[in-house]
Amino acid sequence: MGxxxxxxxxxxxxxxxxxxxxxxxxxxDGQWAILEWKDxxxxxxxxxFLVEDGKIKMQRGYWDKLSFLRMHHLPIPRD
Numbered sequence: 001m002g003x004x005x006x007x008x009x010x011x012x013x014x015x016x017x018x019x020x021x022x023x024x025x026x027x028x029d030g031q032w033a034i035l036e037w038k039d040x041x042x043x044x045x046x047x048x049f050l051v052e053d054g055k056i057k058m059q060r061g062y063w064d065k066l067s068f069l070r071m072h073h074l075p076i077p078r079d
Contacts, residue, residue, distance in 0.1 A: 017072035040072045 013019075022045075025036040033049040045063030049056050069076050 017068075017074060043071060044069055 018051065020039050021037045022039065023035065024038055025034075027036075031051050033051060035047045035049070036044070037046065038044045043063065045061060047059060047061040050058040051061040068074075
């Protein structure tokens, strides 16, 4: 996945609902940073970032997508 693919993914995701990230905690340990966040509706999540040479080399995030879809009255995909 290249930069343009990542940009398009975020454009799509952020256009789906109004999203606000309230920082609760930021932790740093060497090359790793962790961000704990919540939104005004109470959804919580966290992101893990591996930083090398001042650039994010890897990012991984966790949050409850079902709660997000319900809070924003968005359709729930059925597989």
